[in-house]
Amino acid sequence: MPQEDHAEPTDARPQPSAGHIPVLMDAVLRLLEPKRGDTFVDCTAGLGGHAGVLAAKLATAGGGRVVINDVDPGNLAQAEVHVREMAGRDAIESGSVEVVPVLGNFVGLPNALAKRGLAADCVLADLGFSSNQMDDGQRGLSFRRDGPLDMRLDPELPESAADLVASLPEVELARIIYEYGEERRSRAVARKIVAVRAHEPITTTSQLAEIVRSVVARSPGPRPIDPATRTFQALRIAVNDELGVLAGLLDAVRRGAGGVAKGSSWLARGGRVGIISFHSLEDRAVKQAFAGLRERGHAELVTRKPVEAGASEVQDNPRSRSAKLRVVRVV
Numbered sequence: 001m002p003q004e005d006h007a008e009p010t011d012a013r014p015q016p017s018a019g020h021i022p023v024l025m026d027a028v029l030r031l032l033e034p035k036r037g038d039t040f041v042d043c044t045a046g047l048g049g050h051a052g053v054l055a056a057k058l059a060t061a062g063g064g065r066v067v068i069n070d071v072d073p074g075n076l077a078q079a080e081v082h083v084r085e086m087a088g089r090d091a092i093e094s095g096s097v098e099v100v101p102v103l104g105n106f107v108g109l110p111n112a113l114a115k116r117g118l119a120a121d122c123v124l125a126d127l128g129f130s131s132n133q134m135d136d137g138q139r140g141l142s143f144r145r146d147g148p149l150d151m152r153l154d155p156e157l158p159e160s161a162a163d164l165v166a167s168l169p170e171v172e173l174a175r176i177i178y179e180y181g182e183e184r185r186s187r188a189v190a191r192k193i194v195a196v197r198a199h200e201p202i203t204t205t206s207q208l209a210e211i212v213r214s215v216v217a218r219s220p221g222p223r224p225i226d227p228a229t230r231t232f233q234a235l236r237i238a239v240n241d242e243l244g245v246l247a248g249l250l251d252a253v254r255r256g257a258g259g260v261a262k263g264s265s266w267l268a269r270g271g272r273v274g275i276i277s278f279h280s281l282e283d284r285a286v287k288q289a290f291a292g293l294r295e296r297g298h299a300e301l302v303t304r305k306p307v308e309a310g311a312s313e314v315q316d317n318p319r320s321r322s323a324k325l326r327v328v329r330v331v
Helices: 025-032 049-061 073-087 089-094 106-115 131-135 161-167 170-181 186-197 205-213 229-240 242-262 280-295 311-316
Strands: 039-042 064-070 097-103 120-126 267-277 299-301 324-330
Touching: 025 049, 025 120, 025 267, 025 324, 039 049, 049 064, 049 073, 049 089, 049 097, 049 120, 064 073, 064 106, 073 089, 073 097, 089 097, 106 242, 161 170, 161 186, 161 229, 170 186, 170 229, 186 205, 205 229, 229 242, 242 267, 242 280, 242 324, 267 280, 280 299, 280 324
Parallel strands: 039 064, 039 120, 064 097, 120 267
Antiparallel strands: 267 324, 299 324
């Protein structure tokens, strides 16, 4: 990592709180190499964990720009407050660190940057969820808290998980649960859902979890996975079109990397793009897209294998257990 140009400023910046613990933070700093004057773009700001640490880094380096994007308006507002706090009052008031919030799905972020005349030097997309989203029973993302079977990250989305469970044909339910959840007993789960919904609506997370548990056995081993885990993952992916929006972002990265030589890109020459995935479907898509960029000569791989959390980080932050970071550099 390059040496910083400026000494630590006198105003003490806060450290990330428990609600802002970012996964693989050391690796993100080391591999994205933020330096003075850079524009850092956080495609999935959440509560501002990664962006806050990057803002503090840019402040000590002499300044830069932090663009935070999120589809959740409540999280974006909290992230902006946190990022400004982490950058420090002096950096914000002097304008050496600029914070730019952008509301919306990250698929549209490259166009939003282009309209602002910005080219990203560092890009990060953390495909996980904020702790407050998982802990909020009203979101319906987790079966650990009973709540409405919703699962929408964007409250403007037209269909909830309950809508899909109530309306999809058995064959389509089985396909989604198998393809997105990699659940081997997908047909049996779909069959049971259809049988239950014929007599009563399935509207809560606890209802669905118990239905799945009645069909799928708990996995063996010292850290057994709840039988409902894969089905909940599958429905969440389907509701939010997670693989579709990831494909859109990866396509934007391809086009951006290809447009650098023409001077018409939302990515800067030498820009670093990092994506943190949490399951094999996401990681496979990122791996293939980054390999394609390298083959076309548009980027070089910074990570030939995904970077994963060490034992100490997993102990401190259990959600980092399944996180995988891949990074490329635009040439």
